[in-house]
Amino acid sequence: MQRILNNPDNITDEMLEGFMRVHADIVEPTDNPRAIRAKTSTKGRVGVVTGGGSGHKPAFIGFCGEGMCDAVAVGEICSSPTAKAFLDAFTAADGGKGVACLYGNYSGDNMNVKMAVKMAKKMGLTVKTVCCNDDVASAPLAEREKRRGIAGEIIMYKCGGAMASTGADLDEVIRVAQKAVDHSRSAGVGLTPCTLPAVGHPNFEIKEGTMEVGVGPHGEPGMEVCKLESAAGIAKRLTDIILPDYPFEEGDEVSVLINGMGATPLNEQYVLYNEVAKILDAKKIHIYKSYVGNYLTSMDMMGASLTITKLDDELKKMLDMPAYTMGFHER
Amino acid sequence: MQRILNNPDNITDEMLEGFMRVHADIVEPTDNPRAIRAKTSTKGRVGVVTGGGSGHKPAFIGFCGEGMCDAVAVGEICSSPTAKAFLDAFTAADGGKGVACLYGNYSGDNMNVKMAVKMAKKMGLTVKTVCCNDDVASAPLAEREKRRGIAGEIIMYKCGGAMASTGADLDEVIRVAQKAVDHSRSAGVGLTPCTLPAVGHPNFEIKEGTMEVGVGPHGEPGMEVCKLESAAGIAKRLTDIILPDYPFEEGDEVSVLINGMGATPLNEQYVLYNEVAKILDAKKIHIYKSYVGNYLTSMDMMGASLTITKLDDELKKMLDMPAYTMGFHER
Numbered sequence: 001m002q003r004i005l006n007n008p009d010n011i012t013d014e015m016l017e018g019f020m021r022v023h024a025d026i027v028e029p030t031d032n033p034r035a036i037r038a039k040t041s042t043k044g045r046v047g048v049v050t051g052g053g054s055g056h057k058p059a060f061i062g063f064c065g066e067g068m069c070d071a072v073a074v075g076e077i078c079s080s081p082t083a084k085a086f087l088d089a090f091t092a093a094d095g096g097k098g099v100a101c102l103y104g105n106y107s108g109d110n111m112n113v114k115m116a117v118k119m120a121k122k123m124g125l126t127v128k129t130v131c132c133n134d135d136v137a138s139a140p141l142a143e144r145e146k147r148r149g150i151a152g153e154i155i156m157y158k159c160g161g162a163m164a165s166t167g168a169d170l171d172e173v174i175r176v177a178q179k180a181v182d183h184s185r186s187a188g189v190g191l192t193p194c195t196l197p198a199v200g201h202p203n204f205e206i207k208e209g210t211m212e213v214g215v216g217p218h219g220e221p222g223m224e225v226c227k228l229e230s231a232a233g234i235a236k237r238l239t240d241i242i243l244p245d246y247p248f249e250e251g252d253e254v255s256v257l258i259n260g261m262g263a264t265p266l267n268e269q270y271v272l273y274n275e276v277a278k279i280l281d282a283k284k285i286h287i288y289k290s291y292v293g294n295y296l297t298s299m300d301m302m303g304a305s306l307t308i309t310k311l312d313d314e315l316k317k318m319l320d321m322p323a324y325t326m327g328f329h330e331r
Numbered sequence: 332m333q334r335i336l337n338n339p340d341n342i343t344d345e346m347l348e349g350f351m352r353v354h355a356d357i358v359e360p361t362d363n364p365r366a367i368r369a370k371t372s373t374k375g376r377v378g379v380v381t382g383g384g385s386g387h388k389p390a391f392i393g394f395c396g397e398g399m400c401d402a403v404a405v406g407e408i409c410s411s412p413t414a415k416a417f418l419d420a421f422t423a424a425d426g427g428k429g430v431a432c433l434y435g436n437y438s439g440d441n442m443n444v445k446m447a448v449k450m451a452k453k454m455g456l457t458v459k460t461v462c463c464n465d466d467v468a469s470a471p472l473a474e475r476e477k478r479r480g481i482a483g484e485i486i487m488y489k490c491g492g493a494m495a496s497t498g499a500d501l502d503e504v505i506r507v508a509q510k511a512v513d514h515s516r517s518a519g520v521g522l523t524p525c526t527l528p529a530v531g532h533p534n535f536e537i538k539e540g541t542m543e544v545g546v547g548p549h550g551e552p553g554m555e556v557c558k559l560e561s562a563a564g565i566a567k568r569l570t571d572i573i574l575p576d577y578p579f580e581e582g583d584e585v586s587v588l589i590n591g592m593g594a595t596p597l598n599e600q601y602v603l604y605n606e607v608a609k610i611l612d613a614k615k616i617h618i619y620k621s622y623v624g625n626y627l628t629s630m631d632m633m634g635a636s637l638t639i640t641k642l643d644d645e646l647k648k649m650l651d652m653p654a655y656t657m658g659f660h661e662r
Contacts, residue, residue, distance in 0.1 A: 002522035002539065002633050004599040006561045006606075011598060014562070018601035021608060022621040057597035077598075191333035197599075208333065230337045231345070263594035265630040266388035267342060267408075268335040268528075270349035275337075277352060290353040294625075299596040300633070302333050329660045 001200045003300075008197035012054045012076050019061060023326050026065040032088035034081055037071040038064050038325075046164040046173045047071065047093025049101045049127075050157060051081040052109060055196070056217060058327025059153065059296040067323030067330065068161035069102075070095075077196055077299075078218050080108030086116035090127050098126040098170035102160050102177050104149025105133040128170055130177040132156050134186040134307060136245045137214025137223045148216055151259035151296045151307045152184035154328065159318040166321075176318060183315065185248075187241040188305025189234055190215030190222070190261065194298045213237060217261075217298045231268070235275030238306040248285055248310060255289040255319060256280070257307040262297035264304055269293065272304055280308075289319050295327060332531045334631075339528035343385045343407050350392060354657050357396040363419035365412055368402040369395050369656075377495040377504045378402065378424025380432045380458075381488060382412040383440060386527070387548060389658025390484065390627040398654030398661065399492035400433075401426075408527055408630075409549050411439030417447035421458050429457040429501035433491050433508050435480025436464040459501055461508040463487050465517040465638060467576045468545025468554045479547055482590035482627045482638045483515035485659065490649040497652075507649060514646065516579075518572040519636025520565055521546030521553065521592065525629045544568060548592075548629045562599070566606030569637040579616055579641060586620040586650060587611070588638040593628035595635055600624065603635055611639075620650050626658060 005011060013033070020029055020036065027036050051073025052060040064072045071093035073081035081089075090099045101117065103109050110131065117127045133144060134152025160177030168176075190212040193202035204219035206212050211229065214222030229237065248254060258273045260266065273292050280287055288311050296305075309315065323330045336342060344364070351360055351367065358367050382404025383391040395403045402424035404412035412420075421430045432448065434440050441462065448458045464475060465483025480487075491508030499507075521543040524533035535550035537543050542560065545553030560568065579585060589604045591597065600623050611618055619642050627636075640646065654661045 002537075002542075002559065004522070004562050004565060004595060004603050004635060006563055006602065011602060014605050015598045015601040018603075018605035018608070018623065021618075022601065022604060022623050054598060055596075062597075191335070206333075211333075228333065231335050232337055234335060262596060263631055263633075264335060265386075265593060265628070266393075266625075267346045267385065267630070270346040270353065271337065271342060272335050272349075273353060274345050274349035277349070287352075292349065292353050294597075297596070299598070300594055302594075302631070304335060324660075324662055329655075331655055331662070 001195055003197055005197050011197055015054065016074065026325060030088055030092045032085060034074045034085040035071060035088040035092055036061055036064055036074065037092040040066045040070065042070050042093055042095030044097065045095050045167050046097045046170050047095050047099045048161050048164045049089045049093045049099055050103050051086055051089060052104060053078045053080060055299050056296050062327030063157050063325050065325030067165055067321055068157045068325050068328060080106065080112050083112040083115035083119065086113055087119045090116060090120045090125060094125055100160055100164065100170060100173045100177060101127050101129045102156050103131060104153050105131045105147060126170065128174045130156060130174055130181060132181050134181060134184045136185050136241050137187040138216065141245055150186045150188065150217060151257055151305050152181060152186045154257065154295045155184050155307065155309050156180045158323060159315055162318040162321040176314065180309065180315060184307055184309040185242045185245050186305050186307040187214055187238045189213050189303050191302040193219060194301035217296065231271045232275045235272055235279055239276060239279045242306060242308050246310060248308060250284040253286045253288045253311045255309045255311055256287050257291040259296055259305045260294040261301040261303040262294060263300045263302045269304055276306055288316060332526055334528055336528050342528055346385065347405065357656060361419055361423045363416060365405045365416040366402060366419040366423055367392055367395055367405065368423040371397045371401065373401050373424055373426030375428065376426050376498050377428045377501050378426050378430045379492050379495045380420045380424045380430055381434050382417055382420060383435060384409045384411060386630050387627050393658030394488050394656050396656030398496055398652060399488045399656050399659060411437065411443050414443040414446035414450065417443055418450050421447060421451045421456060425456055431491055431495065431501060431504045431508060432458050432460045433487050434462060435484050436462050436478060457501065459505045461487060461505055461512060463512050465512060465515045467516050467572050468518040469547065472576055481517045481519060481548060482588055482636050483512060483517045485588065485626045486515050486586065486638065486640050487511045489654060490646055493649040493652040507645065511640065511646060515638055515640040516573040516576050517636050517638040518545055518569045519634060520544050521632060521634040523633040524550055525632035548627065562602045563606045566603055566610055570607060570610045573637060573639050577641060579639060581615040584617045584619045584642045586640045586642055587618050588622040590627055590636045591625040592632040592634040593625060594631045594633045600635055607637055619647060
């Protein structure tokens with residue numbers, strides 16, 4: 001395993017120590033070392049919280065900051081934050097108008113968020129949730145509630161965070177974050193597996209010359225393993241999965257997000273974007289806004305996912321509002 | 332080769348097509364498809380230009396935009412831009428007060444920049460240059476002019492671009508960019524080789540369990556191949572190379588930049604940063620500003636480099652000024 005590590009069991013602590021120092025202009029610690037908060041005040045407005053495991057950087061602490069998340073609960077590598085970490089993130093984000101917890105659909109996160117919401121309620125703090133389930137490849141439409149959250153989460157944070165920053169009430173923040181999820185569809189391909197530092201070897205396999213369509217960020221099985229295709233072939237495959245699911249149609253305005261899974265060079269992410277854009281152009285689906293980069297990664301995994309979000313005037317306004325975090329900027 | 336590509340010979344064209352569309356708020360094309368320009372006007376001030384091969388994203392087009400570079404010449408993967416591309420970048424950046432060309436010390440870039448400067452002179456356009464040579468591991472101090480430019484280039488662009496945006500004259504922009512270089516020292520370790528898409532297999536080797544100290548961004552040989560060390564060991568090794576070379580001493584104020592080489596997870600870059608910070612703390616060298624991330628990569632190479640820059644009030648002011656590019660933000 002060719003990685004830059006000390007004791008792999010300490011990676012989350014050591015990473016956080018570095019992260020908090022580098023980004024001291026944006027984030028600050030709380031009393032719980034597994035919950036961090038943005039320096040932006042939430043006084044008199046809704047606080048936005050997320051959380052998740054630590055192997056997906058910039059997700060999730062990289063989206064803590066102005067215009068996105070006000071506090072983030074931090075889990076170990078590929079492991080949900082504890083209920084206590086979520087609870088402490090809720091109290092850190094509480095500005096007196098309630099908290100919106102926007103998170104991804106994974107069993108551990110679901111369980112811990114639910115426990116934390118109950119604990120918060122006992123303390124008199126209202127927390128409402130949106131659970132992102134944008135990964136079309138992870139379950140059929142009829143079972144949408146089973147789908148994983150992947151890079152559509154970034155769109156959810158951006159829209160929810162923007163609405164919170166307008167001073168809107170909790171129900172409005174929840175409504176727009178849920179709308180961002182409902183209007184988003186994603187799918188990805190994995191080209192190589194990833195290696196958890198504490199394990200030292202890949203915990204699943206993707207054979208040279210093949211790719212796994214719909215692989216999850218922790219190596220969860222996808223829809224199928226097939227021959228590695230060209231960028232054009234991958235773009236066609238992903239849009240064939242995504243577009244009919246919503247459906248996206250001629251005349252729609254959308255955002256397009258290409259998310260690198262960690263080790264796929266940026267050049268190739270732009271090449272993939274370009275192929276997706278050609279397909280959408282041909283279908284007269286208008287791209288209003290585009291994002292390309294590593295947003296929700298799986299350490300050293302190669303591959304990329306595509307997220308398409310149908311935009312209305314409200315979502316466009318939310319995406320256009322400023323944000324300043326380690327992993328996402330909009331001015 | 333597990334990569335997202337069409338015909339590898341077209342990757343630069345296709346990447347650029349995607350890049351220009353995604354970042355149409357920041358950059359625009361010129362008449363030369365291998366020169367792009369920032370949307371920011373250079374009218375009445377110095378224009379800042381850089382350029383380089385296309386396998387190092389965000390470098391170099393990712394630093395085109397407000398507060399950094401006004402135009403960028405684009406080469407193929409691991410290949411210098413042509414003299415014509417540099418020349419066209421110069422004319423694109425020309426706002427009537429001359430052009431500062433800030434680039435890295437590679438033979439192809441040196442040759443093409445020199446030719447382009449001559450061609451510009453014939454056209455009546457004054458271009459002055461700074462050649463970044465921050466990589467301590469690539470030649471001894473006595474032969475500093477032979478050293479490669481690596482991630483210290485980002486500090487050079489930031490300081491030169493900031494000075495240009497103040498309206499300072501060409502000599503001032505060149506002076507501060509040269510100062511940024513002269514005050515910067517870098518060194519890196521490579522943990523895996525990279526694979527050029529058109530080649531299909533790594534063009535050099537780094538054996539499992541070893542690392543190459545001082546490997547260049549195109550696989551240029553480093554100082555030595557040794558056993559893969561812990562993050563703490565790598566931090567000690569890199570600071571042992573860098574600190575005596577300037578030298579950096581107790582009481583100095585510095586910026587620290589950890590640059591991921593492409594496939595090294597961000598978690599590990601923050602762990603490495605943390606170890607560097609501990610060493611500087613112990614030496615009472617004060618970290619004024621820190622950067623961690625993928626700035627100047629080698630596609631799918633694993634590894635990281637460290638750049639330390641000694642700061643005075645002027646350089647601090649330059650680093651603190653705003654920038655808005657694909658690959659670097661400061662507000």
